[in-house]
Amino acid sequence: MSLSSPALSSGSSDKRRVVVIGSGFGGLAAAIRLAAKGYHTTVLEMRDKPGGRAYVYTDKGFTYDAGPTIITVPFVLDELAALNGKTIADYVKIVPCDPYYRIFFDDGRQFNYNGDQAQLEAEIARFNPDDVAGYRAFLDYSRRIFDRAFTDLADASFHNIWQMVKVAPDLIKLRAEQSVYSRVAHYIKDPALRQIFSFEPLLIGGNPLRSSSIYSMIHYLEKTWGVHFAMGGTGALVRGLVRLLEDLGGTIQLNARVEEINVEAGKVTGVRLADGDVIPADVVVSNGDVANTYRKLIRPEHRRKWTDRRLEKMRYAMSLFVVYFGTNRTYEHLPHHSIILGPRYQGLLGDIFDKKVVADDFSLYLHTPTRTDPSLAPPGCECFYVLSPVPHLGGGQDWDAMKDEYAERIFKALEKDHLVPDLRKHLISKLIFTPKDFETKLDAYAGSAFQFEPILTQSAWFRPHNKSEDVDGLYFVGAGTHPGAGMPGVISSAKVLEKWL
Ligand SMILES: Cc1cc2nc3c(=O)[nH]c(=O)nc-3n(C[C@H](O)[C@H](O)[C@H](O)COP(=O)(O)OP(=O)(O)OC[C@H]3O[C@@H](n4cnc5c(N)ncnc54)[C@H](O)[C@@H]3O)c2cc1C
Structure with missing residues (x-):
């Protein structure tokens, strides 16, 4: 992975220069499309690894995909690889999951959900x-x-x-x-x-x-x-897309936080990094959080529509509490994807989205990738993550103070014979990611895991547009713009740019 882009920094290229802020799936897809069109394309990522919400943590031999695990529309990936005359299989092996999910009800019933009509x-x-x-x-x-x-x-x-x-x-x-x-x-x-x-x-x-x-x-x-999974984990897909970008001549610079999008006479001229470097650009595509791109990276005098007040009034999606954990035994009765529903449905949704309280009960998603790819854990071990939908930071919870106790409650709830019995006895690795981490590590406004809530009045034309109304030459891709969150959505958002670029 290249760590600098001399041609761009010196402005010596005569191609149009594009800077993409952020290397989430939306940012990588945009960079791939623009590099394929001949733009001089550089991705600037503030973290030390690419992927955004699809970051990868490693601990004691376990490989934890931080976020997306369910690949639903593989053809959007093939469309990207086709820009280099290939298929996505040339970059990463993607396999189907069966069942898609097993859904566990509180009363002990289970439902196997897959694509076979008769089943x-x-x-x-x-x-x-x-x-x-x-x-x-x-x-x-x-x-x-x-x-x-x-x-x-x-x-x-x-x-x-x-x-x-x-x-x-x-x-x-x-x-x-x-x-x-x-x-x-x-x-x-x-x-x-x-x-x-x-x-x-x-x-x-x-x-x-x-x-x-x-x-x-x-x-x-x-x-x-x-429903599909990338062998080696979603991180292998991220690495595959970075290779595809590099094959097309694009570059990615890590540990490069953009602190300002420079604007002159209503048009972007480039970006300024935290270390003071200024990178000139004809086009800036932000894959960062839309609210924070406007609020933090663009001075208020350049924003007629997207004022701080307007952004504060938007409705933000829920956050997530995630525990990545590994055990020194396997649990072969489990499927790859489990949805564990609690005793309440409507009531719990009301607590998370409206009252913004952390309830005593919860519904969980349990990811067990080693059921499909054992290489993600040491031999004889099982790799997991469990996530619980929780209110965004508007709920006022002190996650640093409550995270250990909340993780313990989740572990206890998982210690059932049909789920992960004796989990805590076999636990050898544990990492916790809270709504506060969404804010500090991903710069997510209100610590939301998905940016704006997908309600009708924040969808399609009502969602922040892919082409900025305030600044010429500024575009958006990723979960906060049209069509919205999820891998298929953010990858499709990059295709929208082709209307203009
Ligand atoms: C736990 C979890 C599980 C999920 N599971 C699934 C799933 O199974 N399937 C699915 O389809 N979707 C899933 N999603 C949703 C999906 O992961 C996201 O919608 C999608 O990955 C977001 O991609 P994005 O393009 O918006 O970029 P993001 O992943 O949000 O990345 C944005 C990037 O921009 C960088 N950045 C921000 N500001 C700056 C700056 N100033 N300078 C430089 N870099 C900056 C950030 O560091 C980050 O790397 C899940 C999400 C989470 C959180």
Whole structure:
């Protein structure tokens, strides 16, 4: 990985110069697309490794992917590799997971969720035979949403209101003003099945009770293309994309925090780094947190629309409390991805998103990557992470003070025979990441794990645009802009740039 970009710093290249701030999936995808178009492209990343939320921690022989683990739309990766005449398999091995997830209910019931229609319908029938027909109707609804919202809108630019006006009638017809949960409840009657088919917005920071039903398409995406995992972990995918960028002539500079985006006469001229270096650029693409890019990197006199006040009034998505841990034994009964639902659904969502309190109960996602790739742990050991959705920092919790106790509570809840029995007896590695870490390590406004909450009034045209309205030559990719969080979303956000660049 190159650690400097002399041609860019000296301004000696006659190609148009692009600086991408941040090496999350959105930033890497943007850099790959722009390098492939012949721009002189440099990614500036403030951390010591690329990947952003897909950072990798290592401890005592365990390799922990910090964030995304579920790859849902592998073709968006192939589209990037195709820019270099390759497929993503030339850079990283991606394998399907079966089941996609196992969902554990508090009353002991389990549901295996995968893409096989007959198996899925048999699972549904086990819960409530009357809901099989309703599920088929929901799947058809999810496909229609996908056809409109993903195929036509994911890489639409939404820079002017007319694009929104053009799609509004379709969105009204598809009931996009309703929540994912209400659409699922319209088709499916069983309360447990309603949870299974509505929890997916949580994967992108949304509250199923009020995320626009546009996000029901996640079900169709998963059902059609499957759930995949990168061998070597998501970190191997990040490294693969960095190689792809370098193959295309782009460079990445680590430990390079941008402190200011320089603007003259309303147009970007480059960026200033924390060490004082100024890097000239014709185009700046920010993959950093959108609210903090505007608030911290662009002086207020250059911001007519995105004032601090406006940004403070936006609704921010929940945060996450994550414990990465390793045990000195394996748990072969576990699948790769487990969703462990607590006793309450609506009540818990209300605590996290509205009351912003940390409840006594929780719902968890348990990642066990060694079920697919044992190389992520020492021989005979199991590698895990467990995450609990929690309020963003607006809840006022003192995470430094409460993190050990909260991790202990989660471990206790996991110590059931069908989950991770005797976890604490076999624990040999543990790292904790709290909402406070999202703020300090990733510069996430309010410590949100997903930036703006995906509600209708913060989606599509209503989400901060990919092309800045305030500064010429400034663009945005990543979770805070259109189309939104999640790997498919942030990778698609880079495609939107091609409307202008
Ligand atoms: C725990 C967790 C689990 C998840 N699981 C999944 C999953 O399974 N599947 C899925 O599809 N999605 C998942 N997501 C969501 C997904 O990971 C994110 O939406 C996506 O990775 C965000 O990518 P991004 O392009 O917005 O950039 P980010 O990953 O947010 O990266 C932004 C980068 O910008 C850098 N940066 C910021 N400011 C500056 C600056 N001033 N100077 C230099 N660099 C800067 C940061 O250091 C960071 O590296 C998960 C998220 C989390 C947190």
